[in-house]
Amino acid sequence: MPYVSALRCRECSRRYPLDPIHVCEFCFGPLEVVYDYEALARDLSRKSIARGPLSIWRYRELLPVLGEDLVDINAGFTPLIKAHRLGQALGLEELYIKNDCVNPTYSFKDRVVAVASTRARELGFDVLACASTGNLAGSVAAHAARAGMEAYIFIPSDLEQGKVLGAAIYGPTLVAVHGSYDQENRLCSELADHYRWAFVNINVRPYYAEGSKTLGYEVAEQLGWRAPDFAVVPLASGSLFTKIWKGLKELQQIGLLDDVSTHMVATQATGCSPIITAYEAGSMNIRPVKPNTIAKSLAIGNPADGYYALKTIQESEGAGAAVSDEEVVEGIKLLAETEGIFAETAGGVVVAGLRRLAQAGAIPRQALTVAFITGNGLKTQEAVAEHVQAPITIEPTLSAFQEALERRQATASARAG
DSSP: OTTEEEEEETTTOOEEOSSSOOBOTTTOOBEEEEEOHHHHHHHOOHHHHHTSOSSGGGGGGGSOOOSSOOOOSOOOOOOEEEOHHHHHHHTOSSEEEEEGGGSTTSBTHHHHHHHHHHHHHHTTOOEEEEEOSSHHHHHHHHHHHHHTOEEEEEEETTOOHHHHHHHHTTOOEEEEESSOHHHHHHHHHHHHHHSOOEETTTTTHHHHHHTTHHHHHHHHHHTTSOOOSEEEEEOSSSHHHHHHHHHHHHHHHTTSOSOOOOEEEEEEEGGGOHHHHHHHTTOSOOOOOOOOSSOGGGOOSSOTTHHHHHHHHHHTTOEEEEEOHHHHHHHHHHHHHHHSOOBOHHHHHHHHHHHHHHHTTSSOTTSOEEEEEOBBGGGGGGGTGGGSOOOOOOOSSHHHHHHHHHHHHHHHHHHHO
8 A cells, every 4th residue: 555554543643554443442532544645745646537437446546445456336426517406596606516326326335335345355354244324235235246245234124115125136134223323333333343344334444434535536626626615515424524524635735736725514404413413502522312304314323423523614614504304305306306316315404404504694605515415315215205296197188188287287376376
C-alpha cells in the first residue's frame, strides 16, 4: 500500500498496523486509515484520475486497498444532475442531485462494500458479514457473490420486503433479528469476536468507511473540480456525512481542489434524530433514542459516528434539520414529480430537510447546492403506496376512457378547490 501507512485512533492518535481492527486498545476510540498525502500530492493529478475507470476505482490511490485484485461490481461514478424543476420548487437556482440510486444494488452502500470486501479478501477472510438496516444487506450479498465468498447478513425482522428480497437473491445466509438495529449491531460485535468473519461495518470498518469518500471526490470532479457551497446528506451512523467532508478536504490537501468552503448539512427523520437533537441543543453529547420512523435505513438510535458528525457540522459551519414522516413522503413525491427520480425514504429525508432549510433562508438561492440521494425507492415502496393515485380502470372503449377521465378531473378540481 504505497499511500497507506497505518490505522490511527481518532481520539488519542495511537497507531496500529493495517489489520482487521477498529477500536483503540488504549482509549477505545475508533480507528481510521492514515495516508501519505505528500506522496499523493506528488503522484496524483486530475489527468491521471480522468484516465481511470468510470467507477470508484478511478480514485484507488486514495482508498485503502493493496493490489489489483478488486471486488468490483462497477460501483460509483453515478450521475450528478442539475435539478432545474426541483430547484424552482424550492427556490434554489444552483441545485444538483447526486443520484446514487443507480448503483449496482441501488444504493451508495456499494461504494463502501467494494472497499471493505476487497480489503477483507486481502486480509485472508473467506466470509463476508454485516449488521444492516437494509441497503447494506443487498450490497454485501452481491459483493460476496462476486468475490466467491460466503455471506452472513443480519437484518431487522421488520425490514421492508424489497430489501429482504434484494439481498436474498444473491444466496447469502440471512438472519432476521427481533429488536432494533442497535441490538442487532451489538450481537454482530459479539459474533465478530467469536468467528473469523469480516463484518464490513465492525472489524473492517476503518476500510469500509473510506468508500464513502468517493462521493465527495466524484461531486468535485463532476463540478469541474470545484467543491459545492452546500452538501445535504442523510444521517444514520453519521459516517457517510463525515467521509464526504473528509474526501473534499483530502482533494484540497493534495492540490486537486483550490478551496473547500462547503457547508455540510445533516438531515434526519424526527423519529430517529439523535444527532440533530444534539445539534439543535448546541450539545456535542448524543443521547441514544429508540427509532420510530418510516426511514428505516436511517434508524440507528445510537450512531457510532454521531460525535464526529457534530464536529463536521461545526467545522464546516454547516446546519441540520429533522423532518417528520409526513414530510419524508412529501419529499419522495416531490423529487419524483420534478426530476423523475424515485428515492427511498432517506432521499425523502434529504429533500424535505433541504426544503425546510431553503424556506428558512439557511441555504441562499444562488448557492451551489448538492443533495445526496443515496438509495432507490423501489426498495421502500410501502412508504408511499398509500399516497399515490390508483390506476384508472376502464373497459376498452373510447367512451369509457372519457367518462373516467372526466371523473378524475372533477375529483382533482374538487380537491384543489
